[in-house]
Structure formats: structure tokens, C-alpha cells
Amino acid sequence: MEAAMTQPIGQPASQIKGPQAVVQTERLTRRYGNFTALDNLNLTVEKGAIYGFIGPNGAGKTTTMRILATLLEPTSGEAWVAGYPVTEAPYEVRRRIGYMPDFFGVYDNMKVWEYLDFFAAAYRVPQSRRKGMIDDLLALVDLGVKKESFVEELSRGMKQRLCLARTLVHEPELLILDEPASGLDPHARIELRELLKELRSLGKTILVSSHILSELAEMCTHVAIIERGHLLVSGSVSDILHAMQPAREIYIKLLDRAPQAAALLQAMPGVLSVNILPAGHKPGEMAQAPSQRQQAAPTGTASIPPAIPPPPGFTPQPTAPASGPATLHLRVNGDDAALGAMLSQLAQQGIPVFGFEEAVGDLEDIFLRTTRGLVQ
Amino acid sequence: MQANPVIVKELRGRMRGWRAAVILAVYLAILSIVTWLLYYSISGFNRGYTNAQQAAQTGKFLFYGLVIFQTIMVALLTPAFTAGSITSEREQKTYDLLMTTLLPARSVIFGKLGSALAYVVLLILAVAPLESMAFIFGGVAPEEIVLSQVTMLVAALLFASVGIFWSSILRSTLASNVLTYGTIIFEMLLVPFLFFTITSIMGAYSYSQSGQNISSTELYSYIMQIVLSLNPLVAMGWSAGLYSNGDSLFIYTSHTIVNGKSLLVVSPWLIFCIEALLISALLIFISIRRVRPVHYHSQTVTLQPQRGPQQELVISVEQPTAQPTQLTLETPPMPPPAPRPYNPPSD
Numbered sequence: 001m002e003a004a005m006t007q008p009i010g011q012p013a014s015q016i017k018g019p020q021a022v023v024q025t026e027r028l029t030r031r032y033g034n035f036t037a038l039d040n041l042n043l044t045v046e047k048g049a050i051y052g053f054i055g056p057n058g059a060g061k062t063t064t065m066r067i068l069a070t071l072l073e074p075t076s077g078e079a080w081v082a083g084y085p086v087t088e089a090p091y092e093v094r095r096r097i098g099y100m101p102d103f104f105g106v107y108d109n110m111k112v113w114e115y116l117d118f119f120a121a122a123y124r125v126p127q128s129r130r131k132g133m134i135d136d137l138l139a140l141v142d143l144g145v146k147k148e149s150f151v152e153e154l155s156r157g158m159k160q161r162l163c164l165a166r167t168l169v170h171e172p173e174l175l176i177l178d179e180p181a182s183g184l185d186p187h188a189r190i191e192l193r194e195l196l197k198e199l200r201s202l203g204k205t206i207l208v209s210s211h212i213l214s215e216l217a218e219m220c221t222h223v224a225i226i227e228r229g230h231l232l233v234s235g236s237v238s239d240i241l242h243a244m245q246p247a248r249e250i251y252i253k254l255l256d257r258a259p260q261a262a263a264l265l266q267a268m269p270g271v272l273s274v275n276i277l278p279a280g281h282k283p284g285e286m287a288q289a290p291s292q293r294q295q296a297a298p299t300g301t302a303s304i305p306p307a308i309p310p311p312p313g314f315t316p317q318p319t320a321p322a323s324g325p326a327t328l329h330l331r332v333n334g335d336d337a338a339l340g341a342m343l344s345q346l347a348q349q350g351i352p353v354f355g356f357e358e359a360v361g362d363l364e365d366i367f368l369r370t371t372r373g374l375v376q
Numbered sequence: 377m378q379a380n381p382v383i384v385k386e387l388r389g390r391m392r393g394w395r396a397a398v399i400l401a402v403y404l405a406i407l408s409i410v411t412w413l414l415y416y417s418i419s420g421f422n423r424g425y426t427n428a429q430q431a432a433q434t435g436k437f438l439f440y441g442l443v444i445f446q447t448i449m450v451a452l453l454t455p456a457f458t459a460g461s462i463t464s465e466r467e468q469k470t471y472d473l474l475m476t477t478l479l480p481a482r483s484v485i486f487g488k489l490g491s492a493l494a495y496v497v498l499l500i501l502a503v504a505p506l507e508s509m510a511f512i513f514g515g516v517a518p519e520e521i522v523l524s525q526v527t528m529l530v531a532a533l534l535f536a537s538v539g540i541f542w543s544s545i546l547r548s549t550l551a552s553n554v555l556t557y558g559t560i561i562f563e564m565l566l567v568p569f570l571f572f573t574i575t576s577i578m579g580a581y582s583y584s585q586s587g588q589n590i591s592s593t594e595l596y597s598y599i600m601q602i603v604l605s606l607n608p609l610v611a612m613g614w615s616a617g618l619y620s621n622g623d624s625l626f627i628y629t630s631h632t633i634v635n636g637k638s639l640l641v642v643s644p645w646l647i648f649c650i651e652a653l654l655i656s657a658l659l660i661f662i663s664i665r666r667v668r669p670v671h672y673h674s675q676t677v678t679l680q681p682q683r684g685p686q687q688e689l690v691i692s693v694e695q696p697t698a699q700p701t702q703l704t705l706e707t708p709p710m711p712p713p714a715p716r717p718y719n720p721p722s723d
Contacts, residue, residue, distance in 0.1 A: 099476045105469035109389040121381035122477035
């Protein structure tokens with residue numbers, strides 16, 4: 001922190017205001033002896049995000065979260081939560097976070113409402129407000145009927161939801177959830193996902209980790225992929241998808257007149273290539289099609305590559321049917337409006353379109369590509 | 377002013393259902409049987425209570441017998457309430473949850489200690505009716521009652537602090553229990569034993585040519601008071617013995633212990649209380665320090681200058697302070713891909 005200003009001792013914690021983002025880390029490093037669990041991690045979580053923190057076990061996810069939760073001291077580097085540095089103002093940070101560890105216990109011999117009441121008291125929630133708040137929280141996590149049950153009698157999914165309710169007793173800005181979906185059955189996982197979306201709509205920022213990408217793929221707005229303490233890629237899901245896969249892949253199913261349609265589309269702006277495939281082709285079978293993915297492979301940085309100029313000329317493939325049902329495969333560099341224009345163009349020409357879909361790349365793809373060569 | 381949440385939580389758990397009542401009932405039943413046995417054994421000696429002195433002896437015997445037994449019970453029960461107090465939080469994985477709340481470490485320690493002591497105090501007070509049977513016979517002074525109860529409460533605090541101390545230092549409840557009981561056995565039995573063996577080896581009790589040996593020096597007398605008073609039973613009995621000889625229960629000057637010299641004597645129960653309070657304070661202090669998960673050691677506050685609004689997209693690194701490892705995709709240029717199986721990261 002040679003560039004940092006050094007303030008005299010005794011600066012009131014309330015005046016220490018760091019970055020604007022809800023979570024910001026700068027060159028955050030943690031070593032355990034010779035082992036470096038976190039290596040110069042720079043992370044930014046903006047307000048209102050559901051931020052997926054993805055990486056294999058031992059990548060440093062839990063270490064990062066424990067530092068942010070003021071349970072672990074960084075070896076070097078800085079971390080801020082809601083503008084407060086975790087090492088200087090841990091109480092201010094604790095006031096603003098709800099932390100759920102990957103392994104958490106519940107107390108024996110304690111009822112559900114007592115559990116929440118205890119933590120509310122521990123967060124200095126006045127007694128007069130606790131009762132109503134506990135009822136609200138139990139309703140939110142759908143445990144209202146279990147209010148008088150003993151905590152140890154709950155199922156794992158219920159305990160998970162109770163612990164989530166526990167993280168909310170002091171109305172934190174940020175939820176830090178370490179592997180919340182691990183050990184849950186698919187049904188409980190879906191419930192959890194819905195719950196997180198609901199919490200996001202209540203204005204919470206959520207930092208959630210997993211080593212299983214599909215757990216997070218559908219609910220996150222942002223992701224960071226971490227591997228051996230290094231941040232490999234981070235940003236919003238759509239931006240990352242776009243960066244990794246600059247061309248959108250569109251499949252158009254036609255009843256007839258495929259060559260005309262192909263020629264028509266080829267002339268439209270933003271269309272990079274058009275292929276005519278036999279009817280009944282499924283998007284997943286595109287392995288043989290010239291793949292943009294190879295060219296878009298990251299080389300060094302993840303900055304968005306410039307749009308690739310459309311290849312000159314269009315030649316229908318010899319195997320393509322001249323008439324009858326067919327599927328067009330397009331690679332398009334354009335927004336949703338451009339896609340709409342294509343569809344209406346086809347309709348105006350009376351071309352019988354009965355299917356129009358985009359093959360959406362997913363996070364699994366990104367994960368595999370970014371961690372390639374590093375995971376093993 | 378809010379009640380300490382930890383006390384509320386611990387007492388809710390401890391006093392729930394039949395368990396607390398059953399422990400209390402069993403405890404009282406045992407002490408009732410002890411009282412009954414004590415009474416029959418003494419009445420075997422003093423058949424018929426022919427005079428007031430014999431009745432007073434019976435009263436004293438009953439009272440001190442009960443107090444000794446009760447102190448032993450306190451020594452056995454109190455550690456059980458505290459030796460697992462912090463380790464169980466660690467073992468049940470609730471420790472981290474507790475540490476991210478706004479509860480300061482001292483609230484956790486005092487909450488655990490307070491709830492354990494509350495129950496022990498209940499056990500001590502519940503025996504008062506049995507002890508009061510001694511008054512039927514007379515022979516027990518009010519001062520003796522007060523000092524015995526005070527000594528017992530201080531002893532309970534000491535035993536509870538020992539339990540908390542080991543519980544905050546160690547990781548497992550089993551180890552904490554072993555070391556807690558080990559410490560109490562050391563303090564109650566081994567310290568007097570070591571004192572007498574070591575002083576014997578040094579020749580304190582053998583006749584010497586000059587007629588002088590260590591045991592007749594002032595220093596020996598002071599050390600003996602300090603060391604032997606560590607045991608609450610010894611301290612109480614010693615104080616009661618001095619009291620029945622007509623000495624004060626507090627601080628006085630004696631000319632009889634070391635021949636011809638005036639010696640300051642602090643009644644042993646008072647020495648025990650002072651020692652126990654000091655040791656407890658030290659143990660509690662260490663425990664509080666140990667319970668805090670992180671001791672942020674920075675003495676200066678480093679402050680980063682405020683940044684402008686963050687960019688929407690944080691994929692690429694274009695911050696002026698170029699940091700080579702920041703946000704880069706550290707993937708080597710890829711060879712043309714053969715479909716590559718995804719190996720999930722192994723645990």
C-alpha cells in the first residue's frame with residue numbers, strides 16, 4: 001500500500017470511507033505458511049448484484065469470504081465492505097453483512113424462534129422489534145409453521161433456510177453465502193434460488209459461492225471465476241458471454257425456400273455467416289459447423305475482441321437441400337432489434353418460418369474455457 | 377440495557393424441560409442422604425444429647441460435613457457446565473456465526489460464565505434448608521455460615537473460570553474436560569501434597585541441632601498460608617479451626633505461630649478468596665482474548681483515495697495502476713480444440 005495515504009491513529013471508523021462498491025478487494029492475499037490461498041485478488045461487487053463466486057474446492061472462495069466476514073485476517077492487501085475496510089472497521093462491516101458459512105451448526109435444545117431471537121439480540125436488534133421481525137423472516141423462508149419446533153429436528157434444507165433467515169435479522173446490505181446449495185436436493189435448491197432472487201428484489205447484494213457452476217448459472221447477474229487463488233475472469237454474465245462468444249448463434253427452421261432465405265439474410269447487416277442444414281437438425285449437433293468459438297478463444301486478456309468482418313460471399317453447401325424443410329444456422333453480430341428485423345424481413349418475403357431460436361452459451365462453457373490448463 | 381443474549385440463550389437451553397429440575401432433585405437427594413448419615417454417625421457418639429456442648433458439636437459436625445460435601449460437589453459439577461462452553465461452539469460449527477455478530481468477545485465469555493454460575497448458585501442456595509438443620513443443635517456462628525457460603529461461591533467462580541479457560545484454548549470438549557478436571561485435582565490435592573513433600577525433603581519437620589528449622593521461620597509460615605489456602609476445603613477448615621480457638625476470621629496479629637515474633641495472619645478463607653478472584657480474573661482475561669477470531673494488529677489506518685464510479689464491465693484491465701495479475705484471463709492461447717471432457721474438480 002505504498003500509494004495509500006496513512007492517517008493518524010484514532011481516526012473514527014465512521015469516517016473511513018473506501019470505494020463505492022459493496023465489496024471491493026485490492027491485491028488481497030492470504031497465505032497459510034508456504035501455501036498461498038489467495039494471490040492478489042481484485043474483486044468488485046456492485047450493489048444489487050447476485051455475484052457468483054465460482055471455482056473448484058481449494059480455489060480460495062471460502063478464504064475470501066472469511067476475510068470479508070471479518071473472521072480471517074488477510075496477509076496483505078485490502079478489502080472493503082460497503083466502503084469500510086474489514087481490518088480497520090470490523091464492527092461496521094459485521095453490521096452490514098449476513099454471513100452463512102459452508103458448514104454451519106445449529107444449537108441443540110433450541111426452538112426456531114429462539115434461534116432467530118438469539119442472533120437478533122446478538123446483533124443488537126431491540127427486543128420490541130424482534131417478535132414481528134422473526135415472524136416476517138420465517139414467512140419469507142417458508143418456515144412459519146416450524147416456529148415452535150426444535151432446530152435440530154429440521155431437515156437440512158430447512159436448516160439452510162433458517163440460517164439464511166438468520167443472516168437477515170439485522171437487515172444487512174450484503175449477504176455472503178458460502179456454498180449455500182451444497183447438500184441440498186434439487187427441490188430445495190430451486191427453493192433456495194427463488195429465495196435469493198426474492199432477496200435481490202428486496203435490494204440485497206448477494207455474494208454466493210459454489211464449485212458447481214450449474215447451481216449458479218441461472219441466478220447470477222455477475223460471476224467471478226477463481227482458481228488457485230487467482231481471479232481468472234469476472235464481470236456480468238452477459239458481458240462475459242458476449243466477450244467469449246461475440247457472435248450470436250441463431251437457428252431458423254423453415255418449411256421451404258431455404259436458399260432464398262439464406263441469400264436474403266446474408267445481405268443483412270451484422271450477419272457473419274449463413275449455413276443451410278438439413279431439416280431436423282438440433283442446435284447441439286453443430287460440432288461440424290465452422291465455429292466462432294475457436295477464434296474467440298481468449299488470448300491473454302478478456303477484452304472484447306473486435307467484430308470479425310463477414311466472410312466474403314456465400315455458397316450454399318452441397319449437402320443442403322434446395323427445397324423442402326431446412327434449418328438455417330446464422331452467426332450474427334447484432335442486438336435483439338437486429339434479430340427482430342431479420343424475422344420480419346423473412347415474414348415479409350413470405351418465407352415459411354416456423355422456428356427461430358438462439359443457442360445461448362452458458363457459464364459452464366466459460367468455466368471450462370477459462371480454467372483450461374489450470375485446473376488439472 | 378439489554379440482557380446478555382448468551383445468558384438468555386444458555387439459560388433457556390439449560391433450564392428447559394425436566395433436565396435442570398432432575399439434576400437439582402438428585403443433587404438435593406444425595407445431600408439429604410449425606411445429612412442423614414452424618415447425623416446418625418454423630419448421634420452414635422453423643423447418645424442422648426446430655427448437654428449443650430454435645431448438641432453444639434453435633435451442629436458443627438453436621439454443618440461442616442455438609443459444606444465439605446457441597447464444596448466437593450461444586451468442584452465436580454461446575455467444570456461440567458463450562459469446560460465445553462466454547463469448544464462446543466467450535467465443534468457444532470456455531471462459533472463463526474457467533475463471531476460475525478456484534479457481540480463482543482467479553483459478552484460471550486461472561487454469558488457462558490454467568491449462565492453456568494447461575495445454576496451453581498441455585499444448587500448452593502438450594503442446600504440452605506439442609507444446612508439450617510444445624511441451627512437446631514446450635515454451635516454454628518453466623519460468621520461461619522457467611523464465610524462458608526462466600527468461599528463456596530468464590531470456589532465455584534474459580535472452577536468455572538478454569539473450565540472456560542481450557543475451553544477457549546483447546547479445540548475439543550474432551551481435551552478441555554480432561555485438563556479442567558486435571559487442573560482442579562492439581563489445585564485441590566496435588567498442591568498441598570507437593571508442599572508437604574517438598575518441605576519435608578528440605579527438612580522442615582525434622583529436629584535440627586540448633587533447634588531451628590524451616591518450619592519455624594516466618595517465611596515458611598507465610599508460604600504455607602498462601603499455598604495451602606489454594607484449596608477451599610483446607611482454607612475453610614483452617615479458618616473454622618482458628619475461629620474456634622478464638623482468633624479473628626479476618627486479619628490479626630499472632631504471637632504464637634512463630635515463637636516470640638508477631639506475625640500477620642490473614643484468615644485462610646480470605647486468602648483463598650483473594651487468590652481465587654485473582655486467578656479467575658486472569659483466566660477470564662486470557663479467555664476473552666482467545667475467543668476473538670482475529671486480532672487486527674494494524675496501528676495505522678490506511679486509506680485509499682475515493683474512486684470514481686466503477687465501470688459496468690470489469691473484465692478487462694485498463695486501470696492506470698497496472699497490476700500484472702489483475703483480472704486477466706491467464707489462459708494460454710489454445711490449440712484447436714478437440715472436444716475436451718470436463719473433469720469436475722476433485723475434492
